[in-house]
Amino acid sequence: MPSIYFTPDHDEFRRQVRRFMEQEIAPQSDAWEETMVIPREAFAALGRLGFLGITFPEEYGGSGADLMFAVIFLEELTRSRLGGFCAAVSVQQFMATQHIFRFGSEELKRAYLMPSITGDKVGALAITEPDTGSDVAAIRTKAVREDGDWVIDGAKTFITNGALGDFYTLAVKTDPTAGAGGVSLIVVDREAPGVNAGRLKKLGWHCSDTAEISFQGVRVPAERLVGKVNMGFYYLMEAFPLERLCGAAISVGSAGLCLQEALAYMKQRTAFGRPLTKYQALTHRLADLSSELEAARQLVYHAAWLMENGHPHERECTMAKLVGSELNQRMADACLQCLGGYGFMEEYPMARFFRDARAGTIVAGTSEIMREILARLMAGDAPSEQGGAEGKAKGPDLAALFNSLPGRLRADKAGWQGVFHFELAGGEPGQWTVEIAGGACRVEPGLKGQADCLVQMDAATYTSIEQGSLDYQAAFMGGKIKVSDLGAMLKYLAAFRPLAS
Numbered sequence: 001m002p003s004i005y006f007t008p009d010h011d012e013f014r015r016q017v018r019r020f021m022e023q024e025i026a027p028q029s030d031a032w033e034e035t036m037v038i039p040r041e042a043f044a045a046l047g048r049l050g051f052l053g054i055t056f057p058e059e060y061g062g063s064g065a066d067l068m069f070a071v072i073f074l075e076e077l078t079r080s081r082l083g084g085f086c087a088a089v090s091v092q093q094f095m096a097t098q099h100i101f102r103f104g105s106e107e108l109k110r111a112y113l114m115p116s117i118t119g120d121k122v123g124a125l126a127i128t129e130p131d132t133g134s135d136v137a138a139i140r141t142k143a144v145r146e147d148g149d150w151v152i153d154g155a156k157t158f159i160t161n162g163a164l165g166d167f168y169t170l171a172v173k174t175d176p177t178a179g180a181g182g183v184s185l186i187v188v189d190r191e192a193p194g195v196n197a198g199r200l201k202k203l204g205w206h207c208s209d210t211a212e213i214s215f216q217g218v219r220v221p222a223e224r225l226v227g228k229v230n231m232g233f234y235y236l237m238e239a240f241p242l243e244r245l246c247g248a249a250i251s252v253g254s255a256g257l258c259l260q261e262a263l264a265y266m267k268q269r270t271a272f273g274r275p276l277t278k279y280q281a282l283t284h285r286l287a288d289l290s291s292e293l294e295a296a297r298q299l300v301y302h303a304a305w306l307m308e309n310g311h312p313h314e315r316e317c318t319m320a321k322l323v324g325s326e327l328n329q330r331m332a333d334a335c336l337q338c339l340g341g342y343g344f345m346e347e348y349p350m351a352r353f354f355r356d357a358r359a360g361t362i363v364a365g366t367s368e369i370m371r372e373i374l375a376r377l378m379a380g381d382a383p384s385e386q387g388g389a390e391g392k393a394k395g396p397d398l399a400a401l402f403n404s405l406p407g408r409l410r411a412d413k414a415g416w417q418g419v420f421h422f423e424l425a426g427g428e429p430g431q432w433t434v435e436i437a438g439g440a441c442r443v444e445p446g447l448k449g450q451a452d453c454l455v456q457m458d459a460a461t462y463t464s465i466e467q468g469s470l471d472y473q474a475a476f477m478g479g480k481i482k483v484s485d486l487g488a489m490l491k492y493l494a495a496f497r498p499l500a501s
């Protein structure tokens with residue numbers, strides 16, 4: 001079907017991926033679910049076809065293609081008929097290796113990213129722990145520096161590719177006192193001494209190895225740190241929209257396949273002398289779901305287009321993940337019902353589709369967390385959405401907020417030096433310089449001197465954060481704030497008392 005988002009090259013790529021999934025992977029799906037293993041050759045085959053490095057640059061072995069190709073790949077990946085395969089492959093390409101690509105050293109890229117693109121290595125992203133999942137900042141697995149190495153102790157759970165993969169991009173605490181500001185990412189080999197991984201039994205995704213992993217005195221070289229120390233939480237947050245988009249694209253692909261399978265069955269199955277497609281009780285339910293599916297699919301494409309073209313996209317990726325994953329569950333439930341007793345039997349694919357769909361609202365951020373983020377963003381958006389004079393961050397308000405900074409400086413947290421440039425879209429004036437030096441703070445309108453950190457957001461967002469109606473972490477997660485140096489920004493935030501105190 002023609003679409004404003006796709007060119008003939010995109011369409012041809014969709015045909016290629018679908019052909020490969022239907023002809024090479026789907027025929028093996030029952031065996032892989034039974035043995036609970038995805039053969040390594042499958043990753044190698046995907047690598048040979050360039051399917052594991054779609055958006056990565058050619059210098060690392062990728063295809064350097066745009067994000068719309070990745071969305072097509074994720075939708076068509078579902079033609080494998082294996083939720084577990086979709087999870088393993090999407091984690092490999094869009095989660096485990098993303099942080100290494102974005103923030104890792106050349107050495108890390110050569111050692112882990114490049115062999116992941118060829119399919120020679122399989123990676124995992126290990127964040128969740130037995131005691132914490134949604135609350136990423138509360139992780140306790142710790143890494144301490146010892147004789148030039150990192151020594152890691154702790155435990156992770158529910159990790160996709162965790163038992164049979166080769167390496168983990170591991171979230172650890174490098175400053176246990178600092179909450180979100182004490183998280184780092186370190187690459188750890190599964191076979192490193194002190195790592196023990198065991199598979200977990202689960203409701204669906206049987207071919208995917210979901211693991212619990214313990215780390216006991218695991219020693220890795222200092223160079224395995226991804227990017228800067230204590231910046232891991234922000235690296236993870238920057239990549240969350242892409243994770244959500246992946247979940248959303250897989251969900252709409254799965255829901256489309258499920259509907260197609262149900263309709264094919266209903267055309268040939270008769271009851272009371274007529275095909276099931278003649279019964280409105282069934283078809284009207286599917287008509288509703290197919291309409292919702294089209295809306296969710298277009299939202300996925302729109303979110304991807306926004307991301308690809310450098311527009312704010314976090315809100316739309318979050319919405320797409322929420323509606324796509326919930327729709328996929330309702331679709332699988334309705335389609336299973338349309339097959340009657342056969343829907344419950346393993347002989348037909350619906351039972352697996354139903355089981356596999358259940359994970360969608362839990363992984364890559366639960367539906368509750370998606371709603372929480374959207375709700376907080378809505379609350380923060382309220383002033384600018386209301387419009388009118390009282391909704392806008394006018395000059396005197398911004399001036400008052402900035403001029404209050406010197407009086408709110410915490411001398412005990414300001415023993416460092418830095419120049420911050422603020423660019424606040426829609427503000428009057430919208431440009432401010434804040435300099436911290438010698439335990440004092442100086443504020444000036446305009447951009448003065450050489451900035452250590454550039455902070456960009458709209459004026460209403462700044463006002464909402466300062467007034468306490470918008471949490472800065474939610475604003476950051478929602479893509480409403482861009483900063484050039486997150487480490488400097490964290491120090492800045494800690495250096496001021498809130499407005500109300």
Ligand SMILES: Cc1cc2nc3c(=O)[nH]c(=O)nc-3n(C[C@H](O)[C@H](O)[C@H](O)COP(=O)(O)OP(=O)(O)OC[C@H]3O[C@@H](n4cnc5c(N)ncnc54)[C@H](O)[C@@H]3O)c2cc1C
Nearest residue numbers: 125126127128132133134158159160362363364365366368
């Ligand atoms: C099959 C599978 C594969 C996975 N793969 C990976 C992986 O590769 N890597 C990885 O790191 N993790 C992985 N996970 C873990 C997954 O990301 C977490 O399960 C998820 O983030 C939820 O965390 P939790 O299980 O600790 O639940 P909790 O955070 O304990 O939440 C429990 C319930 O409380 C709700 N809740 C929590 N906080 C709030 C709040 N503030 N407001 C409202 N409700 C809230 C949640 O939505 C949920 O319903 C996987 C999970 C599964 C099931």
